Structures are given as structure tokens and as C-alpha cells.
Amino acid sequence: MTSNKEEIKNKIIYRANYRGTKEMDILMSNFVDSVINELNFEQLKNLDLLVNLSDEDLILVKKKLKIINIDTFILNKFEKF
Numbered sequence: 001m002t003s004n005k006e007e008i009k010n011k012i013i014y015r016a017n018y019r020g021t022k023e024m025d026i027l028m029s030n031f032v033d034s035v036i037n038e039l040n041f042e043q044l045k046n047l048d049l050l051v052n053l054s055d056e057d058l059i060l061v062k063k064k065l066k067i068i069n070i071d072t073f074i075l076n077k078f079e080k081f
Helices: 004-017 024-040 041-051 055-062 070-079
Strands: none
Touching: 004 024, 004 041, 024 041, 024 055, 024 070, 041 070, 055 070
């Protein structure tokens, strides 16, 4: 039986790889791969929120032009990636 943590990790990895635009697929899948194994369950839930944002919102977040209510640890890692 898979744990909730494994289920959310699989969901995040899938979403990061199949976003709709190849460029964002590459960016998000590489970012997710770089952080996913060091996160606790709460941080994974925040990462899930991040990968489910629209491509436009992700670009604005990355450029620090949009503020979203997601764990700062995740956001800082994303902005620096």
C-alpha cells in the first residue's frame, strides 16, 4: 500500500511533467526533481499547489511579480532555481 506522501509525490511529478507547454514541463519537472525528496508532507502539499498554478502565474511568481500563499521555503527554492 502506498502512503499518502508517496501518492502526493507521484501526483506532483506527473503534473510537473505534463503541464501543456514543453518549456514549462522542462522547468517544473527539473525543479520538482531537485526538491521533492527533501520535503515533508506539508511542504509537498505546498509544492502541489505550486505545480498546479497556470504557466502565466508561475512565470510571474518566478519573477517575483506575483505573491501567492505558498510556503516560503518552496517559493524561495523555486525563485532561485
